[in-house]
Amino acid sequence: MKVKMEKMKIDEFFKEKLTNLEIEFDEEVWNDLEKKLDKKKRRDRVLVWWWHWEKIAAVFVFGSLGYGIYHFSEKEFHKQNNQVELVARQEPKEASNKKQNLEPTPRNTATTSRKQENVFLFPKIKEPKNFTYTQENPKQVEAINLDRILEERNIHTSIALQALTLDVSDSLATNTASEENKKSTNISHTIGLAFSPVISPNGLQAGLGYTHEFGITERASLVSGVAYTPWAGTNNLAMANNAQNSFIPDPASNNIRLQTLEIPLETKIKITENLSVSSGISNTFLLQEKIADVVNNDFEWSISSLNVGVQYDIHIGKNSQLNLQPYYRFPLQSIGSAGTQISGFGLRAGYSYGKGKRRHRNTIEN
Amino acid sequence: MNLEENPQLHIWIEACKKQDRKSQKELYKACFSYAMSICLRYANNKEEAKEILNDSFLKVFDKIHHLSPPYQFKAWLRRILINTAIDYLRRNKPFLYSADSSEVRGIYVEPTAFEHLSAQELLQMVQELPPTYRTVFNLFAIEGYSHEEIAEMLQISVGTSKSNLHKARQALQKKLLEEKKIFLEASK
Numbered sequence: 001m002k003v004k005m006e007k008m009k010i011d012e013f014f015k016e017k018l019t020n021l022e023i024e025f026d027e028e029v030w031n032d033l034e035k036k037l038d039k040k041k042r043r044d045r046v047l048v049w050w051w052h053w054e055k056i057a058a059v060f061v062f063g064s065l066g067y068g069i070y071h072f073s074e075k076e077f078h079k080q081n082n083q084v085e086l087v088a089r090q091e092p093k094e095a096s097n098k099k100q101n102l103e104p105t106p107r108n109t110a111t112t113s114r115k116q117e118n119v120f121l122f123p124k125i126k127e128p129k130n131f132t133y134t135q136e137n138p139k140q141v142e143a144i145n146l147d148r149i150l151e152e153r154n155i156h157t158s159i160a161l162q163a164l165t166l167d168v169s170d171s172l173a174t175n176t177a178s179e180e181n182k183k184s185t186n187i188s189h190t191i192g193l194a195f196s197p198v199i200s201p202n203g204l205q206a207g208l209g210y211t212h213e214f215g216i217t218e219r220a221s222l223v224s225g226v227a228y229t230p231w232a233g234t235n236n237l238a239m240a241n242n243a244q245n246s247f248i249p250d251p252a253s254n255n256i257r258l259q260t261l262e263i264p265l266e267t268k269i270k271i272t273e274n275l276s277v278s279s280g281i282s283n284t285f286l287l288q289e290k291i292a293d294v295v296n297n298d299f300e301w302s303i304s305s306l307n308v309g310v311q312y313d314i315h316i317g318k319n320s321q322l323n324l325q326p327y328y329r330f331p332l333q334s335i336g337s338a339g340t341q342i343s344g345f346g347l348r349a350g351y352s353y354g355k356g357k358r359r360h361r362n363t364i365e366n
Numbered sequence: 367m368n369l370e371e372n373p374q375l376h377i378w379i380e381a382c383k384k385q386d387r388k389s390q391k392e393l394y395k396a397c398f399s400y401a402m403s404i405c406l407r408y409a410n411n412k413e414e415a416k417e418i419l420n421d422s423f424l425k426v427f428d429k430i431h432h433l434s435p436p437y438q439f440k441a442w443l444r445r446i447l448i449n450t451a452i453d454y455l456r457r458n459k460p461f462l463y464s465a466d467s468s469e470v471r472g473i474y475v476e477p478t479a480f481e482h483l484s485a486q487e488l489l490q491m492v493q494e495l496p497p498t499y500r501t502v503f504n505l506f507a508i509e510g511y512s513h514e515e516i517a518e519m520l521q522i523s524v525g526t527s528k529s530n531l532h533k534a535r536q537a538l539q540k541k542l543l544e545e546k547k548i549f550l551e552a553s554k
Binding site: 041 | 428473
């Protein structure tokens with residue numbers, strides 16, 4: 001027993017001897033580090049410039065995209081408008097042939113002049129086949145008659161009023177156009193709520209957020225939104241901070257908590273009615289980082305991951321659907337003082353409203 | 367010297383945030399002994415330890431702007447050092463072990479019998495262990511992590527961690543006994 005008391009565990013023996021090891025400062029080792037620091041400084045300067053250019057490029061890309069969407073929708077808008085206008089320009093004479101004894105009267109003119117938009121509006125609309133001018137439609141009759149008068153006076157609809165014209169024509173045409181005459185435009189909006197748990201080397205996280213999908217064409221759309229994600233790891237949340245070790249857990253980071261806001265920017269391409277593929281980036285804003293008892297409230301932004309996913313839509317109603325989107329996040333920039341990198345498999349599950357409900361503009365065709 | 371008690375620490379940290387080279391050197395100098403002793407335990411040799419140390423300090427100076435009072439700089443530095451060391455070892459040889467989950471038994475030594483051994487000699491014994499055994503031994507015996515934590519860090523099983531620890535202890539015990547034998551023979 002006495003012998004055993006004198007013994008100590010080999011672990012404790014080494015710990016005691018090695019913990020307080022005194023090592024003399026080596027100037028040469030510092031010189032090596034200094035060289036690396038200088039090299040890094042030069043590289044950082046280049047990166048800062050690159051970072052600025054990256055932002056400019058991002059603004060340019062999204063600006064171009066935004067302009068493209070706007071231009072495209074405008075083009076569609078005018079295309080439809082012009083089709084109506086072309087037909088309508090041929091119409092007044094035909095209409096006048098059909099409509100006998102409907103010459104304008106002072107009373108009619110006066111009535112229409114109080115509603116000037118109708119004056120500019122009506123020449124652009126071609127009436128449907130089954131449209132008949134009867135005394136039950138005094139408003140249209142008045143407008144057509146007035147149009148003829150204005151046309152004779154070479155008064156044309158101005159481009160500036162085209163938007164107003166279409167809006168009002170929509171409201172008028174709604175009563176007369178059939179469902180078959182509805183034409184879908186290429187702009188759609190979908191809003192939804194998403195819950196996204198992520199299983200990764202960082203641990204398990206779950207975010208809750210709002211998404212907005214902006215359809216560019218029938219197949220392609222842009223998806224963005226905002227999600228609040230508290231990240232917590234029991235042991236290995238923080239990742240080492242360089243490219244080679246992005247999947248190496250930090251052994252001493254057992255109490256790390258992150259609170260982030262994530263804004264994804266993704267492009268989605270529809271493959272089938274229910275299936276889409278998506279790809280894009282996640283912008284992550286660090287709200288708070290807590291390591292052990294140390295709280296870091298420095299606000300930080302990083303383009304944290306490249307996201308690639310597949311979305312499956314389950315239609316549960318005319319305008320609503322459930323979305324399931326498994327995805328993978330490839331880490332890009334680290335965030336926080338521990339150099340946490342966000343990566344791993346995730347699943348976005350959400351409900352969205354508006355999908356499939358394309359915005360319709362009513363046109364009247366032959 | 368206790369790093370946390372150094373009155374200059376917060377001044378250096380704040381200056382390092384502005385990338386002041388002189389303060390970076392002062393901080394590096396103050397931490398050198400503590401940091402290098404950790405690196406030496408994980409590395410195969412002194413050259414590797416220097417490389418791990420400087421890689422770690424590159425991260426420290428890069429991320430130091432995130433630190434705010436109370437700094438807890440020592441714990442933060444330790445975390446970065448261990449992290450970098452594991453990464454360094456993994457880069458050179460992945461932690462892929464094939465071992466059974468042997469029962470871990472405590473191995474005892476008589477400290478008085480090894481009083482003649484210097485810290486440098488003991489450090490050399492640790493460095494001579496295979497990296498796989500050495501890392502587990504350092505994390506468990508010196509840093510105080512559990513087998514579950516080590517398994518998660520190194521992406522190995524708990525059984526493998528236990529087994530490697532046991533093998534590391536056995537190897538160290540053997541080395542100690544050999545040293546004792548040499549010492550006794552020399553003192554005759």
